[in-house]
Amino acid sequence: MTAPRSSANSALKRGISGVGRELKAFAGLGDATFLWPRWFVLRAIGLVYVLVFSGVIVEREALIGPQGIAPLGEFFSFVKELHAGAAADLLHAPSLFWLNASPTMVTLLAWGGLVAAVALVLNLWPRMALFACWLLLLSFVATWQIFSGTQVDQLMLEAALLCIPFAPAGYRPGLGEASPPRPITVFMVRWFLFRVMFESGLVKVFVGDPHWRDFSALDVLYETSPFPTIIGYFDHHLPHAQHVIETGLTWLAEIVAPLVAIFGGRRGRWFAFVAWVGFQAGIQLTNNFGWLNTAAAAFGLVLLDDQMLASAAGWMRWSRLQHWIATRAALAQPVRPLPRWRRYGLRAALWTHFYVTIYVFALYLGLPETTRPFSLLAPLKTLFADFHSANPYTLYAGLLPERHAVEFEGSNDNGRTWRVYPFRYQPQRPDRMSGFIAPWYPRFEATLQVEATGDKLSPVFGVVARRLLEGSPAVLARFASNPFPDHPPTMMRLPVYRLRFTDWATYRATGNYWRKDYLGDYQPMLYVDDEGQVTVAASILDEVRVMAERGNAAAAQRLGLMYADGNGTAKNSRAAAKWLQLAAEHGETEARTRLGMMYTYGDGVAKNSVVAAQWFRLAAEQGDPVAEFFLGLSFAAGAGVPRDDAAAAAWYRQAAEQGHALAQYNLGLMYLQGQGLTADPAEAYVWFEVAALSGNQEGARGRDVAARALNAEQQAAAEKHAQAIVAKLKAAAVSPVK
Template identity: 30%
Template sequence: MKILPFNFKKLQSTPNPLALWLFFRALSFIYFIAFFSLSFQILGLVGEGGILPASPFLHYVQDQIGWRRFFLVPTLFWIIPPTDPILYAGTFLGMFLAVLLFFNIAPALVSLFLWSLYLSYVSVGQIFFNFQWDGLLLECGLLSILSSPWKLHPGFKELTFPPSWATFIFRWLLFRLMLLSGIVKLESHDPTWRALTALKYHYETEPLPTPLAWYFYHFPMWFHETTTFIVLFIELVVPFAIFMGRLGRTVSFILFSLLQLLIILTGNHAFFNWITLALGFVLLDDSFLKKILPFFSKSPPMPCPKLQKKFSFFLILPVFLVSVLLFLESFSFPYPQWTVKLLSSFSALRSINNYGAFAIMTTRRPEIIIEGSTDGIEWKEFPFCWKPSDPHKAPVFISPFHPRLDWQMWFAALSTPKENPWFASLLSCLLHGKKEVIKLFKANPFPFSPPKYVRALIYIYEYSSWSEKKEKGLWWNRTLYGLYFPPASLIVNPQNQEARGIPPSTQWQVSIFEN
């Protein structure tokens, strides 16, 4: 069955060095933002006093799987222990490497270091690094190692012909990313997508909306139905235009870019949409780009380095084949057992992935509010930096910055504490007054000593009406739904000492207070 109507030989003979040059500059910016975001959060998330410390996690993995840990949890922190100074310094190293990549200094080698470093954080980050954009950044990073010039200093504005397959492999990634985003919506049988009402709910229930989302939400239903249809059309039909000549690529570039810009304007989805925008550069021909950037047309591109031209194809071939197998897996393609093992062996690298966001649209917005108390009677809220809490507080623009705890709280609100064991650890850190964790919040309501009790309430949030926003300054209305986590305190048992210097174990003492 012929699925993609493209001429592979034609694609091989028309690499676009300027388009890829622009993509690599955009990729360096996204790497910089990713590590910049981590520098504010990494110690509170997986530091020694964080919610899910990396060191105990690595010790547990080592005890469970032994030498296989190097393949199943690939991270440099097996060699360099993830102490707080190392974790923190690594984020600045990542930002420095991103700057080197931007200025085209040893691009392939720097890309290798960036990919290895980011993979190291993702591997020890546990639940806080389980986002699609982490995988997409790693996949783009892996491809950049193989397709950016294998030179030490090509020069910032010097263009180099990439390997013959380079343009195609990035277009193939963009094709999979967009098409699978539509496929998952159909396969989920979600009624809101089938009724074309999904976007009516999306603006209110997405994890971190922007101020514009409030206004989009109040547009009439015909607008939501029309735009939902357009989204499905762009994701399910337009990707095939990528392989239908210059006109098809131009149309797909315009429509993909408009969709990503709309998402960026109405929602803070970290750097996911920014990477997708960057991938759009590979759809443009250099002849068009040189009209916009004429200073690149003064000298012809340098030839592809001989070593890269000779060996890079053999390195990219298994990557491409695995991506094809994963793509077919989305359509329940039957595989022999050896193929399943092959896909499993590559999964730990998180660098060849399937994608698809918002397969099932949430139709209401539960939000968790964490509170502390010194007496069990008067409770004070731990305010989050970015997610909705105060009904009078307007949403903000923070993309491509990625607040990982705020995002994870959105997922936690859709399930139970038992399904989110990290949540109990978060509350434990608040009871211990761990500074790095408290820094993940907007403010500390207990600046002098930690609270004796903590609890978590769950509210249902709904956008305010036009009149409520104008007269009362309300962005949200919220209704108390119930108790997410009952009031709890800590009992410290100094006799139960864990190995390897882990602090004394803590046990929960859960008490229900009558209000």
């Protein structure tokens, strides 16, 4: 019994020893060097920061400029009202703009960030360049408000902060042989990558969208991502089984790969690197998540070391490259000991960051804030939360249920015609997909797309509309073109659409990628009032009234109908007659018909069959089937016009051929009785049957009466004729008018 137990104990000890050895290697405590991976990672981060600050330069005026969407001055006034004291203000909005929030300062910091990023790319004073990138980006992120709610900024802030001690010292350090990375800094950057990978996977499993757990996430993701590409469109239409495989590959890259990177030795880290980079490349090609995937893939290089790169060059039989990598890496000098205060300060800072990151992720998973020992870190977490440099990573864990898009439409003719402001990148036309814009991140449009599908109304759309009415050059520049080059519009409406991918058949037939369904207006219309101020309509009724009062006949008609039907307001027949009269005089067909009905019944106006018939005739001549029917009634009864059965039958026929069920019934009745035309029971049967099929209950009774005068053959022919008329109406997309 002793020998097997001893053997098991030995195996356990060897296993523990092996795990410990791999943990040390992952933490940078082995014999590996990291000069080349560090050099490549820092250059890659610098390139991403070039994109970051290029975007800031392009969009700064539109986002936080004086005529932008979220002006800095208004933001700082709000912060000062919310907190007491300069220290609290600075902690909740850590930004250099507290020194000066002028447009000149904004420009200076944006270009300063770009200079720092270029310096990092060129390997000039990398530690200071990283600190400048972190501080300057933080200054913008802390004041961007709604435009800084994504993890693209958090990832870059934390990456820059952790890379400061990881980077080589000096102004022009070259490969950094004289300043190799300390093991604790290697561990922290690798731990950062592990968190980005592993936390994103765990969140999907435990608290993310249910689609991840039932393997249907990829059935939804491509359609609802900010800027899906044509590859994403085609991937969306792959069989569900393929999406299940892709979801499995996601688990592989986010859960399996990071664990293998820690415990699998160098081969495991190669596997994790390839899986992670391939995963990020696939996302970038299908979804355009800005620089997020580029930065995440580039940071995967920290999994490698100099010896792994040299071995890879040898495996590919690039002997000279292998020799060069190995020779340069061999020049790495021993890590120099730091003065005690710096050594302990560095350790304290990094280990505090380590525990805070565990704490914030545990909170995201639902850990109570009072749980010890993590609760001891709560003050630190609260103190530095707005620095966005110790974050939980939940990439793609939440999926939008469907894709909504809010568009901006302006009018300078009081709402008669509307012109749409075209986006640069968002899908808008049914036959257009977003291009391959990543790693560029259009912050303005990405924010609008996410906010459009939120549970609550977002104020950002109203502010953008206001700026467009004011003709803000900065905001106008964020659109592909200005549909009002001569003068800003005087009215702005915000229709919201649901966008869904078309199916294969529709794509082949029309070339359209999107099905675009109008859902209504996102909020009431904005308009420039008589005093030149931008005003928001209080309601739909107010919105329509504004357009009607400015001479828009279609709006006057709509307003009259709202009053007549009590739609959106109390029923008011007098007000309805007033606005319908105005619209009718300007040629609006439905207004003429409804006004004729009001004169017929004395609703809101004095009863007058002559005036009613006049309005019915005008509307009937415009082809309105309801007016044609009522004009037929007028001729049949001699109401307001001389009685004329032939004219009545003619107008009934016109209305009947447009799907008016009562006109169809009356036409059948006139054929049956021989009023205004030759009696014909077969034709009577036809129109009674058409009326019945259109929903008129009396039509079936009339059909049965007419059938008594027909033999079986005549009845069959009449039935066939009726079916042909109904089919013709359906083919013309005519809805029955009852």
